[in-house]
Amino acid sequence: MIRQPEQQSGTTRPRIVIVGGGFAGLNVAKSLRNAPVSIVLIDRRNYHLFQPLLYQVATSELSPANIAAPIRKILRNQENAEVLLDEVTGIDFDQKQVKIEGGELAYDYLVVATGVRQSYFGHDEFQPYAPGLKSIDDALEIRRRLLLAFEEAEWEADEEARRAKLTFIIVGGGPTGVELAGAIMDLASNTLPKEFRNIDTKTARVILIEGSPQLVAAMPEDLRSSAQKVLESMGVEIRLQTRVTEVNDSGVIIGEEHLAAENVFWAAGVQGQAFAKTLGVETDRGGRIVVGPDMSIPDHPEVFVVGDAAHATDAATGNPVPGVAQGAIQTGRFVAEQIQRELKGGDAKDRPAFRYHDKGSMAMIGRGNAVAAIGKRHFGGFLGWLTWSLVHVFFLVGFGNKLLVMFDWFWNYIRHTRQVRLITGDPEVHLKHFRSSDTEVES
Amino acid sequence: MIRQPEQQSGTTRPRIVIVGGGFAGLNVAKSLRNAPVSIVLIDRRNYHLFQPLLYQVATSELSPANIAAPIRKILRNQENAEVLLDEVTGIDFDQKQVKIEGGELAYDYLVVATGVRQSYFGHDEFQPYAPGLKSIDDALEIRRRLLLAFEEAEWEADEEARRAKLTFIIVGGGPTGVELAGAIMDLASNTLPKEFRNIDTKTARVILIEGSPQLVAAMPEDLRSSAQKVLESMGVEIRLQTRVTEVNDSGVIIGEEHLAAENVFWAAGVQGQAFAKTLGVETDRGGRIVVGPDMSIPDHPEVFVVGDAAHATDAATGNPVPGVAQGAIQTGRFVAEQIQRELKGGDAKDRPAFRYHDKGSMAMIGRGNAVAAIGKRHFGGFLGWLTWSLVHVFFLVGFGNKLLVMFDWFWNYIRHTRQVRLITGDPEVHLKHFRSSDTEVES
Numbered sequence: 001m002i003r004q005p006e007q008q009s010g011t012t013r014p015r016i017v018i019v020g021g022g023f024a025g026l027n028v029a030k031s032l033r034n035a036p037v038s039i040v041l042i043d044r045r046n047y048h049l050f051q052p053l054l055y056q057v058a059t060s061e062l063s064p065a066n067i068a069a070p071i072r073k074i075l076r077n078q079e080n081a082e083v084l085l086d087e088v089t090g091i092d093f094d095q096k097q098v099k100i101e102g103g104e105l106a107y108d109y110l111v112v113a114t115g116v117r118q119s120y121f122g123h124d125e126f127q128p129y130a131p132g133l134k135s136i137d138d139a140l141e142i143r144r145r146l147l148l149a150f151e152e153a154e155w156e157a158d159e160e161a162r163r164a165k166l167t168f169i170i171v172g173g174g175p176t177g178v179e180l181a182g183a184i185m186d187l188a189s190n191t192l193p194k195e196f197r198n199i200d201t202k203t204a205r206v207i208l209i210e211g212s213p214q215l216v217a218a219m220p221e222d223l224r225s226s227a228q229k230v231l232e233s234m235g236v237e238i239r240l241q242t243r244v245t246e247v248n249d250s251g252v253i254i255g256e257e258h259l260a261a262e263n264v265f266w267a268a269g270v271q272g273q274a275f276a277k278t279l280g281v282e283t284d285r286g287g288r289i290v291v292g293p294d295m296s297i298p299d300h301p302e303v304f305v306v307g308d309a310a311h312a313t314d315a316a317t318g319n320p321v322p323g324v325a326q327g328a329i330q331t332g333r334f335v336a337e338q339i340q341r342e343l344k345g346g347d348a349k350d351r352p353a354f355r356y357h358d359k360g361s362m363a364m365i366g367r368g369n370a371v372a373a374i375g376k377r378h379f380g381g382f383l384g385w386l387t388w389s390l391v392h393v394f395f396l397v398g399f400g401n402k403l404l405v406m407f408d409w410f411w412n413y414i415r416h417t418r419q420v421r422l423i424t425g426d427p428e429v430h431l432k433h434f435r436s437s438d439t440e441v442e443s
Numbered sequence: 444m445i446r447q448p449e450q451q452s453g454t455t456r457p458r459i460v461i462v463g464g465g466f467a468g469l470n471v472a473k474s475l476r477n478a479p480v481s482i483v484l485i486d487r488r489n490y491h492l493f494q495p496l497l498y499q500v501a502t503s504e505l506s507p508a509n510i511a512a513p514i515r516k517i518l519r520n521q522e523n524a525e526v527l528l529d530e531v532t533g534i535d536f537d538q539k540q541v542k543i544e545g546g547e548l549a550y551d552y553l554v555v556a557t558g559v560r561q562s563y564f565g566h567d568e569f570q571p572y573a574p575g576l577k578s579i580d581d582a583l584e585i586r587r588r589l590l591l592a593f594e595e596a597e598w599e600a601d602e603e604a605r606r607a608k609l610t611f612i613i614v615g616g617g618p619t620g621v622e623l624a625g626a627i628m629d630l631a632s633n634t635l636p637k638e639f640r641n642i643d644t645k646t647a648r649v650i651l652i653e654g655s656p657q658l659v660a661a662m663p664e665d666l667r668s669s670a671q672k673v674l675e676s677m678g679v680e681i682r683l684q685t686r687v688t689e690v691n692d693s694g695v696i697i698g699e700e701h702l703a704a705e706n707v708f709w710a711a712g713v714q715g716q717a718f719a720k721t722l723g724v725e726t727d728r729g730g731r732i733v734v735g736p737d738m739s740i741p742d743h744p745e746v747f748v749v750g751d752a753a754h755a756t757d758a759a760t761g762n763p764v765p766g767v768a769q770g771a772i773q774t775g776r777f778v779a780e781q782i783q784r785e786l787k788g789g790d791a792k793d794r795p796a797f798r799y800h801d802k803g804s805m806a807m808i809g810r811g812n813a814v815a816a817i818g819k820r821h822f823g824g825f826l827g828w829l830t831w832s833l834v835h836v837f838f839l840v841g842f843g844n845k846l847l848v849m850f851d852w853f854w855n856y857i858r859h860t861r862q863v864r865l866i867t868g869d870p871e872v873h874l875k876h877f878r879s880s881d882t883e884v885e886s
Contacts, residue, residue, distance in 0.1 A: 046594060065506045077637070151528040403854075411846075421508075422579070
């Protein structure tokens with residue numbers, strides 16, 4: 001049976017329950033650090049994940065611990081906050097309670113910050129053949145497949161099977177897809193060649209498939225074409241305005257064409273958590289919870305949704321708030337401000353409408369090469385890479401991590417290496433896959 | 444179908460097949476770097492593991508990649524060596540072939556370096572309740588249980604259940620058991636206290652159980668008692684001359700006494716791989732393959748067994764060669780020397796008998812405290828810790844790793860922190876465990 005928070009101390013401070021310890025939820029909690037409240041932050045994992053660098057875990061550049069810090073550690077000095085490792089299974093809006101397996105937790109304010117998961121646009125059957133990249137475990141699975149592909153190709157006697165093992169398809173040309181494609185090409189071209197005796201890892205094909213006419217569509221025009229040029233000069237094959245109609249154990253089908261590939265990775269879209277649909281509140285086509293201008297849900301001013309989990313509108317432009325780190329941070333801080341104002345006697349009816357401040361966007365393309373748009377300034381090439389590195393390190397939570405990550409990047413940059421090339425998990429599973437010389441992929 | 448090595452090049456250099464990329468196997472390969480041979484090193488994992496530091500992965504001090512380097516990377520510049528990720532399923536001594544799932548590999552010399560696995564002394568039913576520490580995946584499992592225990596205790600309403608969650612039992616008082624006990628106590632006493640609101644992590648009980656009358660029995664007398672004193676001063680409860688008769692979901696039974704504990708870790712013994720028993724060669728009680736003075740098996744001078752996998756005798760003292768890193772390194776180099784001598788025309792009948800050179804032993808006890816015996820010099824306390832740190836970093840494979848590990852140790856030492864506190868794996872598994880408030884342990 002779960003202990004009720006502060007049941008012994010008997011305080012009567014308003015309780016803020018936050019569900020999710022990503023950028024959004026964590027910023028709500030941290031912004032309330034001096035407020036006379038009792039915060040319970042619930043997450044089903046014990047760590048905050050710096051998602052923008054997840055692709056570097058997937059491609060052997062960083063260890064998971066470099067981009068993940070325990071939520072408890074981040075909030076250790078914030079006396080008014082408690083952390084609960086658990087999963088919320090339901091919400092009783094009338095009783096103002098969240099349900100967890102161990103019992104219930106009453107709230108005065110509830111903040112839903114549960115983020116998004118991969119979307120296969122109605123084709124969940126693609127998932128076993130094309131894993132996505134949303135969690136540490138996803139990243140380790142992609143890393144495992146990536147490294148196994150080269151191990152298998154090295155000893156494959158059949159030419160056609162070897163080609164399929166050395167073909168990597170990334171579906172989705174947003175920042176994650178672009179970064180994955182560049183990093184896989186870098187791995188094959190710069191890190192691995194000397195380590196194999198029977199294959200030339202430089203002959204690996206990396207194919208990036210995007211449905212729209214351009215890569216990284218959210219970026220300014222000049223950086224979009226710059227990203228494309230750099231990737232092409234690295235040898236990445238780019239297929240624009242191309243839709244994937246089928247993914248199976250032999251590869252990908254686009255229109256009439258079959259691309260034989262053993263390694264397909266999915267970076268094409270996201271949707272709200274399944275949990276959101278069970279709440280009886282309005283969700284958009286992508287499963288995000290529709291919120292008002294103040295980030296609360298209809299008829300329940302005490303329930304907010306922040307970050308990627310919300311379908312929110314920027315009051316300044318009328319555009320949707322983008323599903324990026326800045327959107328999560330800003331909506332989180334906004335909601336914390338409203339709660340603080342009302343604790344001091346403010347009325348929920350006087351809440352302002354949320355306005356999004358676009359601080360820019362960026363994407364790493366390859367070794368020492370990135371594109372970055374910050375305000376009206378656009379950076380590419382090495383300068384873009386420096387900008388990208390500084391901004392990402394600056395926002396990494398935890399000082400120890402920052403130094404380690406900088407050290408790793410610096411080391412990898414000068415040595416052309418990648419330190420974290422481990423195939424972990426039960427060997428029985430991956431060797432079984434390895435042993436079958438056909439192109440079957442384990443699910 | 445597996446490609447035969449060098450089937451295209453058609454060379455006729457003698458082929459050395461090495462099974463296992465630990466200290467022993469890797470030292471055979473590296474010592475043959477200038478020999479006119481064709482080496483195939485087979486391992487079911489793609490990395491060499493620096494096992495002496497595995498307990499630091501289990502206790503959140505280091506990331507897996509800090510102590511594991513791809514075997515390919517280590518051998519990248521050794522042109523005469525190839526690496527094969529696969530598992531050997533049998534050996535045909537008459538045909539001189541090893542069997543792998545993908546086919547067969549012929550050898551001129553075979554070196555078996557398959558190491559050991561955990562032994563429960565005939566009580567394999569203890570395993571689900573008391574995981575051992577032999578692989579990266581073992582270490583991640585122990586880390587998961589360790590961190591979950593505190594997460595669960597923080598919200599446990601029942602006093603007795605909370606005590607069981609905060610009780611950690613380590614079975615086996617060798618170096619691994621001593622190091623685990625010290626590190627868990629350090630985690631509970633120095634790293635975690637500030638992060639929890641409802642439990643005092645310093646009240647965690649760490650109980651170290653050893654069957655013999657002393658800890659770290661292989662070390663000199665003064666260091667044995669020093670290790671015990673330091674652990675006791677840290678608060679570790681030591682039970683000597685104590686045998687565990689039962690381990691189950693409620694804890695451990697020793698004689699008439701039941702110790703209620705949710706967390707039991709096994710560091711009590713090792714045995715040869717199951718594979719060794721299928722070969723039709725003599726094995727000792729611990730499943731190690733019995734070898735002659737030259738490390739070869741009877742009637743097959745072309746088949747050697749090295750490292751922990753071998754039951755070998757030191758020709759100088761008549762004692763068994765100990766199952767430590769130095770034993771593996773030295774037997775590996777010895778065998779490589781014999782092969783080289785015979786390639787130059789030497790006769791296998793003239794092989795000398797292997798002599799073990801004891802270079803000392805050491806064990807980390809706690810924060811800034813270790814015991815080390817090097818030759819006739821004995822070090823304890825901070826000086827022991829410095830010795831321990833320098834020796835371990837010196838032997839870590841891969842320069843990038845060394846700097847990172849030193850950085851981590853230095854950082855953790857001055858900050859009392861541990862960076863790698865991630866509970867990875869499917870949340871559905873660990874939350875299920877968490878939700879049940881009884882002391883059931885998932886298997």
